Amino acid sequence: MAEAVDRATTPLLARWAEEALGAALPDEPESSCADCVMCTPGPAPRFRPDVKCCMYLPALKNFQVGLALRDEAGRRSTRPRLADPQNVTPLGLTRGDAQVAPLRQALAEGRFGQAPALVCPHFDAAEGGRCTIWAARDAVCATWFCRVSRGARGRGAWHELHHLLSEIEELVARQLAQRLGELPAAEPTWGPWAGQVEAYYLRCAELAEAITWEELRRLGGFGLRFRQRNAREAQRAREVFEPIVWDVPGTWAVGAARVQRGEDGLVYAYGDGPYSPVALTEAQWAAAQVGGGAALDEALARRLVDHHVWVAP
Numbered sequence: 047m048a049e050a051v052d053r054a055t056t057p058l059l060a061r062w063a064e065e066a067l068g069a070a071l072p073d074e075p076e077s078s079c080a081d082c083v084m085c086t087p088g089p090a091p092r093f094r095p096d097v098k099c100c101m102y103l104p105a106l107k108n109f110q111v112g113l114a115l116r117d118e119a120g121r122r123s124t125r126p127r128l129a130d131p132q133n134v135t136p137l138g139l140t141r142g143d144a145q146v147a148p149l150r151q152a153l154a155e156g157r158f159g160q161a162p163a164l165v166c167p168h169f170d171a172a173e174g175g176r177c178t179i180w181a182a183r184d185a186v187c188a189t190w191f192c193r194v195s196r197g198a199r200g201r202g203a204w205h206e207l208h209h210l211l212s213e214i215e216e217l218v219a220r221q222l223a224q225r226l227g228e229l230p231a232a233e234p235t236w237g238p239w240a241g242q243v244e245a246y247y248l249r250c251a252e253l254a255e256a257i258t259w260e261e262l263r264r265l266g267g268f269g270l271r272f273r274q275r276n277a278r279e280a281q282r283a284r285e286v287f288e289p290i291v292w293d294v295p296g297t298w299a300v301g302a303a304r305v306q307r308g309e310d311g312l313v314y315a316y317g318d319g320p321y322s323p324v325a326l327t328e329a330q331w332a333a334a335q336v337g338g339g340a341a342l343d344e345a346l347a348r349r350l351v352d353h354h355v356w357v358a359p
Contacts, residue, residue, distance in 0.1 A: 056181050056188055058113070058255060059211050065259035066210060066274045067281055074200075076193040076322075079177065084159060084192050089306045089314040089323060093159030099192060100169040100177070101152065101161060103145045104184040107138040107219040112251025113182035114168075115244055123168045123178040128243060136223040136236065136246070185211035192321040197352030199284045201318065206280040210273040217266050218257060222250045291338075292347030298337040301357035305331075317354035324349045 064070055077083065084093040093099060106114065106124075114120035127133065133140045152161050168183075170176045177183060189208040194200035226249065227237050239246040263270060291297050303317040313331040314323035326334060326346070333339030334350060337359065342350075350356035 056113075056183055058109075058181075059185065059188055059214070062214055062259050062262060063207060063211060063277075066263075067207075067278055069281065071207075072195070072281075072284070074191050074194055076195060077191040079175065082175070082192075084321060089308045091156070091159065091320060093192075094162065095175060096171050097159050097162055097165050098169075098175050099159055099190070100166040100175070101149055101158060101164045102186060102190075103141050103149075103166055104168070104179075104187055105139060105141050106179075106182065106184055107215045108136060108222055108247055108250040109138075109218060109254035110179075110182045110184060110215075110251075111138055112247040112249065112254075114179040115248055116251065119170065119178040120168075120182065123170070126167065134243060136226075136239075137219045138247075185215055194322065196284050197322065197349065198318045198354050199280075199352060201322075203277075203280040203284040206273075206277040210270075210277040213266065213270055213273050214262060217262060217270065218254055219250075221257075221265060222253050225253060226250070287348070290344065290347050290351060292342055292344060293340065294338050295333075296337045296359070298334075298347075298350070298356040299359040300335055300337075301354060303355045315350075315353075315355045317350075317356075318352075322353060324353050324355050 060071060079098065082093060082095070082098050084091075085095045085098065104110075111124065111128075114124045124139075127139050133142060148161075148164050152158060152164055165171075166177075168177055168179045170178050177187075185208050189204045189211065191201075191204065194204060196203075226239065226246065236243070236246070263274070300315075301317060303315045306314045306316070306323070308314055308325075311328070313326045313328060315326065315331070315334070316323045324346075327341075329341045330346065333341035334356065337356075338347070347356070
């Protein structure tokens with residue numbers, strides 16, 4: 047859900063994440079919301095251009111709601127959600143079973159990216175599928191990609207970053223609610239903010255932008271430092287390129303990859319998730335099946351290993 051031309055997450059989450067990782071976040075050139083690869087001709091499954099991957103409704107934290115309310119497009123898509131008091135809390139906007147259950151069913155039926163009735167309310171089809179709360183989206187939207195560089199390693203790195211950012215989101219939301227006098231409760235009264243829900247969320251956004259990573263690290267304790275360590279290790283693993291012997295048949299073996307032949311004459315091998323195939327010619331696929339050969343080069347061999355099409359025999 048992140049555009050290749052943008053930072054891979056929202057500006058505020060990106061600042062905290064980069065300070066936690068001690069490095070800039072990588073781009074994902076194989077994924078771009080502006081030009082969705084899953085909406086172009088190719089092997090199944092495909093996404094509808096009027097849906098893309100935007101069937102997930104983000105449960106925005108209080109400061110993210112405030113960020114979303116800062117511009118007209120964000121206000122237009124966020125205010126209808128504020129009209130439902132059951133899902134409006136001092137910690138942010140929640141989701142009920144009415145929003146979650148249909149998505150789970152669609153996923154189970156293989157209809158992800160195919161159900162216009164379930165499209166996110168922040169999805170602007172009139173603007174080519176632009177996200178109206180791009181700078182405010184949550185950790186799920188900010189770290190999910192249909193295709194990732196380095197295959198399983200790349201996906202693992204984003205998975206760990208998602209855990210880190212989710213922990214940060216929860217920590218920040220609770221701290222802000224406490225600072226503004228709205229301790230989390232089963233039935234919040236909103237105290238001095240009664241009747242001023244939007245003003246409350248906007249104030250949360252202002253306060254969140256002043257929070258530093260060092261402050262978060264102190265508040266989060268061991269749990270947050272544990273997530274930080276895992277995210278750093280996963281990012282470092284993403285950058286490691288071990289030597290691969292690929293030109294000796296039998297060195298590698300095709301694992302439990304799903305294979306699909308496209309109308310373009312290519313073979314698409316899926317070893318890491320349903321959306322990230324490795325494309326090969328028939329000659330390359332024949333060489334891959336015997337574990338190597340002259341039809342392959344180092345770059346393609348690397349993709350076969352990274353995407354778990356090739357495994358050690």
